[in-house]
Amino acid sequence: MEPAERFEIVVDRFADRPGITPPDAGRGFGRSALRIDGRIFAMLVRGRIVVKLPADRVDALLAAGEGARFDANKGKPMKEWFAAGEDSSLDWGELAAEALDFVGGPGPAGT
Numbered sequence: 001m002e003p004a005e006r007f008e009i010v011v012d013r014f015a016d017r018p019g020i021t022p023p024d025a026g027r028g029f030g031r032s033a034l035r036i037d038g039r040i041f042a043m044l045v046r047g048r049i050v051v052k053l054p055a056d057r058v059d060a061l062l063a064a065g066e067g068a069r070f071d072a073n074k075g076k077p078m079k080e081w082f083a084a085g086e087d088s089s090l091d092w093g094e095l096a097a098e099a100l101d102f103v104g105g106p107g108p109a110g111t
Contacts, residue, residue, distance in 0.1 A: 003047040010034070010042065010049070010096045034096065041103040042096040045070070048083045049092045051099035058082045066090055 014020045014034055021035040023043070033043035042051045050070045053061075058080060061067060067085040069077030084090050 003044060003049075006092055007032070007044040007049060010092050013093050014096065014100070034100075036100055036103055039103050041099040045083065048086065049095060050081055050083045051095045052080055053082050053095075053099055053102055055079045057098070057102075061090075 011022050011034060015022060017036075019037045021038070023032045023034065032045065033040040035041065040052065042049060044050070048067070058069060061082055062069065065085070066088045067083050067090075069079065070081035070083040071077045082095075084092070084095065
């Protein structure tokens with residue numbers, strides 16, 4: 001499955017939740033982002049899901065070899081942003097649910 005299709009499944013999972021805004025076709029940082037009350041919690045960047053998580057959780061995912069810290073092309077990886085690796089078997093929906101919980105919104109039913 002292509003990354004865009006995979007991310008669309010994530011978007012659909014959260015679409016009916018109060019306060020969730022789906023990605024738009026705009027320009028700039030966050031144009032492919034899911035937001036809760038205006039705050040980004042998950043986005044598709046260069047074919048990878050990028051999520052905001054606690055720094056210690058990002059550290060654990062890095063140690064497990066699941067991906068890398070996200071760098072918004074500024075030369076400095078962000079400590080609370082994780083980009084899943086292309087070969088990662090992590091469930092994108094679960095990552096997004098974790099990120100939503102961290103950012104402060106309610107997760108989807110059943111997570």
